[in-house]
Amino acid sequence: MSDQRNILWVDDEIDLLRPHIKLLQAKGYGVETVTNGEDAIALVGQQPFDLIFLDESMVGMGGLETLAEIKDIDANLPVVMVTKNEAESVMEEAIGRRISDYLTKPVNPTQILLVCKKFLDGKKIKADYAQQDYIREFNQLAMKLMGPMEWKEWAELYARLAEWELEFDRHHNIGLEQTLGDQKRDANGEFSKYVEENYRDWLAMEKDDPERPTLSPDIIDRYVVPKLKEDSGPVFFFVVDCMRLDQWMAMEELLGEYFTINRDYYFGILPTATTYARNSIFAGLFPSEIEKHYPDLWTGDGKDDDHSQNKYEKELLDKLLERRRISLRSGVRYVKIIDTDFGRKIESEILDYAQSQMVAVVVNAVDMMAHSRSDYPILKEIAPDESAYRSLTKSWFTHSSLYGMLRTLAAEVPNARIILTTDHGAVRCLRGSKALGDRETSTNLRYKYGRNVKVDEKHAFYVKDPADFKLPKRGPAIEYVIAKEDYYFVYPTDYHYYLNHYRDSFQHGGISMEEMILPIAELKAR
Known part of the structure; x- marks a missing residue:
């Protein structure tokens, strides 16, 4: 099979373009020529071409009419319009008819070669x-x-x-x-x-110490409160559960058309799980501090269901704003989007929400996608690796209510102050590590708490005294172990079954760049 790229040049003055054609042939391109639209259409129907140069003004069938016929035969074939006509209306019609590029005569050889390089190489x-x-x-x-x-x-x-x-x-x-x-x-x-060497020290440092990273409890104070004090437009605070930095970068590509985006980074607290991280964000406090100051709002009852332990995010946010002496005219509006229908409902009402001073929106879809991948073979087939996982996230975002809300705000509420972040990421787990514990030990794959939990110390970070790490004690003699890198914990019972079941799954709760180094972005409407 020949690697030669084939070009069709359509122009009723083709003889004047022989020097350009010879140059392309000298560069290794195959070039066919015709002088009218009818012959061009016939030739495109008979043999494959990689690129077409099409004159706009020809005797008989014109360039735009020819373009439409060619696109009916092969919609993906790149067609470059070449014309003497510089009228804006002609350019707009060509663009509307899916022209790939536009050159005005006289064209020089360098222009032609550059276009070929662009489309063919x-x-x-x-x-x-x-x-x-x-x-x-x-x-x-x-x-x-x-x-x-x-x-x-x-x-x-x-x-x-x-x-x-x-x-x-x-x-x-x-x-x-x-x-x-x-x-x-x-x-x-x-x-x-x-992280193992420095995390404990970070917790003892002042918030503004340059050696201490921005952590989960700092987010609202650092990024949201100043905008509330400015009171120059509604403040929207979006938290996309379990969104990694690479996923956000893929989503950013779609948002650049509507917003200027200022991206910053922060470190999620340990364990990198919703129960700890998102409660910490909304409270502006570490988990042990929430438990101490607001015991009724910390539902750390030992269950592993993240959603049941994040029931009071709005109340925690209200308490935080109260401590900062921020009084909102209509209070905080808070929504958590777990299913598609509810997301569409909020999307349709977003302009009503924009009448409030502050709106907090939690989006759970990415977290659900991550956890479902190990349980549904079709999802693993759709997203077999991290590249495909990013692609799946981008596809979801393209059709999501979140994307719709953001576009509406960009178009209709240009003074909206939008902060978008996540509570933690997820790591692709490829290496299992055996864990031992009693029946009261938690079942999480990337972190565990309980009495006498035993794991390989090379694979985990031990937290002997939860108070030193600002974690809730959960009872006497309770310790935490937190997985490092891409390890996940498996109990000895049915060890090989669960080792294989959870291998190559996306999990969170541990120490990795993907789980801890998180994006926080400010979006301003263009």
């Missing part, structure tokens, strides 16, 4: 440069991992790795996916050590 050229750029940057990232890093440097390094993952998603079979995956695994190993 663009993907390969971009992939080659991406490959070269990553190889160049690989050593820089590896050197960073060998030295000490502060929390902001860790956030920047993880963001860079995530950006490379998205770049590789755009180029199939670039050949370096395994190398990037190995580098991320190495980074997670070093990151786990970094």
